[in-house]
Structure formats: C-alpha cells, structure tokens
Amino acid sequence: MPKYNNPRKTWEYSKEFKVRAVKMSYQPDLQSKQVAEGLGIHPFMLSRWRKEYREGLLQGDGKKQVGLSKKRKVKTPKQMSENVQLKKEIERLKKENDLFKKVATVSGGSSSERFGFIHRYKKEFAIAALCRWLGVSRSGYYAWADREPSQRERSDQTLLKDITQVFDKSSGRYGSPRVHKTLARQGVQVSRKRVARLMRDNGLKARVTLVTRRQPGLKRFKNRGENKLLQFGGTIACDQIWVADVTYIKLSHQWTYLATIMDRHSRRILGWSLSHTRTTELTLAALNYAIRKGRHTEGVILHTDRGVEFTASDFQSALSKAGIEHSVNRPGYCTDNAYMESFYHSLKGELIRNQLFNGIDHLRREMGRYINQFYNRVRLHSGIEYYSPIEYERMAA
Incomplete structure (x- = not known):
C-alpha cells in the first residue's frame, strides 16, 4: 500500500x-x-x-x-x-x-x-x-x-497582466484555452492549467451561456430528403460540405432571425442574413451572399435541417442552379447539424448575451463586425487547431 x-x-x-x-x-x-x-x-x-x-x-x-x-x-x-x-x-x-x-x-x-x-x-x-x-x-x-512576495507570486502577477490584456482585447470572449494559445503565439511559455487558475482566482470568466433555441415542430418535418453526410465522412479540403441553419435572436420585444452558411472544413462563415421574418427570402439571401464570394460550388453538399425555409422550391432551385446538392437532418436528430449549433453557442455567448441593441440596423452592424472582422479573421477556433478560419484556409490552400 x-x-x-x-x-x-x-x-x-x-x-x-x-x-x-x-x-x-x-x-x-x-x-x-x-x-x-x-x-x-x-x-x-x-x-x-x-x-x-x-x-x-x-x-x-x-x-x-x-x-x-x-x-x-x-x-x-x-x-x-x-x-x-x-x-x-x-x-x-x-x-x-x-x-x-x-x-x-x-x-x-x-x-x-x-x-x-x-x-x-x-x-x-x-x-x-x-x-x-x-x-x-x-x-x-x-x-x-508580512513576508515579501515569492518569486512565483511575482511571476503570477506579471503573467496576470498578460492574461488580462488578451482577455480584454477579446472583449471578454476568450476562456483559458484560447488565452493560453494566444499567449503561446506571443512567445509566453506557460501551462494551460496555470492560466486557468489565474483567470479563475481573478474572476476572468469568458462570456458563454446556454443557448435557448426553438425547434420547428416535428409535424412540419417532411419525409423527403436524406442525410448525405452519413456516407460522406470527414472533409479534407474547403468547399466540400457547407452547413446552414437559422436561429432566433430576441431584440427588445421582437424576434429577429439569423441565417448563416458555414464551410465545415474551415469553420468560416461564408454567408449570413438577418431579418424580422423567418422566410425563404432570409435563407436565399444568405445563400446568395456565399455564392457571390466566387467560391467553387459545383458538387458542394449543403446540409441543413428540414425547415420549410430550406426545403421551399425557390431555395431548391437556387441550389440546383449553383450545382449544390442538398442534405438534411434525420428526423429527430438535431445533432446532425452540430457545427452550426456550436457557432450559435459562441455567437450568443460572445456577442448577444447582456448586450443592448438599438434596433435591427444596430444589430446588423455589430453582427457584421463579429462575423467578418472577428470570427472569420481573428478568433482562434478549437476545432481547427486554434487557428482562425481564414488563416486555416490559407494554410490548407
């Protein structure tokens, strides 16, 4: 013993x-x-x-x-x-x-x-x-x-300043994993557990929250369509699989709806659209946004849920015109589209929660800054080895 x-x-x-x-x-x-x-x-x-x-x-x-x-x-x-x-x-x-x-x-x-x-x-x-x-x-x-601070304590205070600077620069959005990776890129050699301890002891907590999302009723799900990702497996390059979804955002006393399209390989948001109504026009606007970027679309698989805004004839016609194949969730398996759910979790925790917006135009401006300037270009993504989506695409090219 x-x-x-x-x-x-x-x-x-x-x-x-x-x-x-x-x-x-x-x-x-x-x-x-x-x-x-x-x-x-x-x-x-x-x-x-x-x-x-x-x-x-x-x-x-x-x-x-x-x-x-x-x-x-x-x-x-x-x-x-x-x-x-x-x-x-x-x-x-x-x-x-x-x-x-x-x-x-x-x-x-x-x-x-x-x-x-x-x-x-x-x-x-x-x-x-x-x-x-x-x-x-x-x-x-x-x-x-009464004794003088030890060398370790003085080192912790110096490190805490660097941690606080990274934390503030991300507007409180980075937790200990991303702060640790950012410090490593700056040449600061420190363990992740030490960063987590200092952040915890000093109340530096990332802006995360549980996401509440209303699901379309099961009766509205249609029997047509199949989940093509089950046979596809993982991706090895960009523009093989895109994923899309719509989420609810409460603005004052009114709901607004955000449609987004993501490249599953790089996690880059290719297109998005914001509106007061959840219609086919909303998802079409996000799709056209992605197509206008000039990316390769022939043979791309776009995976969505079974909502009517994705299965409508106008949306299906736009997919066929661009040569995009449509894949849908299995009935009752919302986790089939987990990549988009993960993005909405980050978005709502880092941008929406505890923020006040003066109308949909203000929200749209802030959404553009978050997606185009921060998420795609700067934010370190744990799913792609802590690179930003654009940086990861550049390396994969």
Whole structure:
C-alpha cells in the first residue's frame, strides 16, 4: 500500500454543534428536515444525533438524559427569546458548516495553502478560529502575511497582466484555452492549467451561456430528403460540405432571425442574413451572399435541417442552379447539424448575451463586425487547431 504523507482529514462535528442542531429540530415551528437542509447535513445524521441526545450519549449541554416532545405548549417569554436566538444561530452554524467543508479541502495541504485560505476568509471569521481549525499558529500566519512576495507570486502577477490584456482585447470572449494559445503565439511559455487558475482566482470568466433555441415542430418535418453526410465522412479540403441553419435572436420585444452558411472544413462563415421574418427570402439571401464570394460550388453538399425555409422550391432551385446538392437532418436528430449549433453557442455567448441593441440596423452592424472582422479573421477556433478560419484556409490552400 502506498504511504500518504499528507492524508486528507475528515471533518468531525463538535458536540456543541450537534446539541444545537438537535435543539433546533425540537422547535415546534421547525421540521428536522428543514434544520438538516439548513445546516447542510443528512437528515439521517441528525436523526442519529437526536437518538444519542435522548439516550444521554450526547451531553454537550450538561444533560444526561432527556425526554423531549413535539407537543405544542404555551411558550414563556424566556422560551420565546431563546427561540429567536436559535433561529439566528442556525444561519451562523450553516455558514460555519459551509466553511468546514472548504476547510477539509485544504487541511491536508501545505502551510502556505492553509495560510492563503485564512487570508481569504479572515473578514468573515476570526483569525484565531481559522488557525485552530487548520492546525496552524497565529504567529505563523502573521509571519506569512508580512513576508515579501515569492518569486512565483511575482511571476503570477506579471503573467496576470498578460492574461488580462488578451482577455480584454477579446472583449471578454476568450476562456483559458484560447488565452493560453494566444499567449503561446506571443512567445509566453506557460501551462494551460496555470492560466486557468489565474483567470479563475481573478474572476476572468469568458462570456458563454446556454443557448435557448426553438425547434420547428416535428409535424412540419417532411419525409423527403436524406442525410448525405452519413456516407460522406470527414472533409479534407474547403468547399466540400457547407452547413446552414437559422436561429432566433430576441431584440427588445421582437424576434429577429439569423441565417448563416458555414464551410465545415474551415469553420468560416461564408454567408449570413438577418431579418424580422423567418422566410425563404432570409435563407436565399444568405445563400446568395456565399455564392457571390466566387467560391467553387459545383458538387458542394449543403446540409441543413428540414425547415420549410430550406426545403421551399425557390431555395431548391437556387441550389440546383449553383450545382449544390442538398442534405438534411434525420428526423429527430438535431445533432446532425452540430457545427452550426456550436457557432450559435459562441455567437450568443460572445456577442448577444447582456448586450443592448438599438434596433435591427444596430444589430446588423455589430453582427457584421463579429462575423467578418472577428470570427472569420481573428478568433482562434478549437476545432481547427486554434487557428482562425481564414488563416486555416490559407494554410490548407
């Protein structure tokens, strides 16, 4: 068996804590389950403490044996005052219990880690109590707090400035993977985990969010069409597979619709269109945008969902004229078009969420800047080895 020099300690609740929890559970206006949830302990644990208290095994308050009942009695002024104090105490104990769980994560760590924990929570709890819980001396903590920053700490501060500069330059859109890749391109040699730690400790969190997207009703799906990508496999060059989709964007109190077309190989957005209505004209505008770029279209497979804006005769005629083959999702398999879903996730997290737009024209301008100037030209894409789409196309040419 391996020998553990610093095994993790399991926190043990004090008798005072147990007795107070038991007394709270016997209050007529409190249920045992509520007390357990408030203190962050399992109801079975509280039930065991109550049994030990009744049998005299738990004597934190000096009692040997008690016979408590849940029957309602007229409370004396003294009892009412005690109940008010107990209700206040439950909040304090809950806060302490939450801290105890955090203490367990650093109790087996180095002295420096424990001193750092004390430094973070010294405004909430007494330093003496924190030192006692973590098994360190107060003099040791004060000596640690007064010493000069170590070389590692000074290095972290210098690195944090570089990280913050990259983070701000991306308007808060880059998380630790893209910040790490950007620093590597600038010649800064640092591990990804260190970048993630510094960003986490300093509240640098990328603008991401869960995307809410309304799906067309299954009854509107048509039986015609097939998913041609199942037999095609992966891409080895640009202009082999394009993918397209439409998403909803809430603008004030009105929905707007964004249609986009992407080259699946390079992840470049080839065409997009924004409108107040979700019609065939919307998707046709995005398709014509892509075709006008002069890219090779003969034999390209365009994969979409089964929405009527893609299966309409006008849209199908435009595809045939350009020599583009149409592929559609399997019924009930929205993940067949995961590449576009991934783009919309990034778009809404990095541009739309928590932003105010003064009408659709303002949104269209910002959309153009994001897609044409940032996403296609600058943004590092994890799916193409952290290159931008245009840069990746240039390398693949």
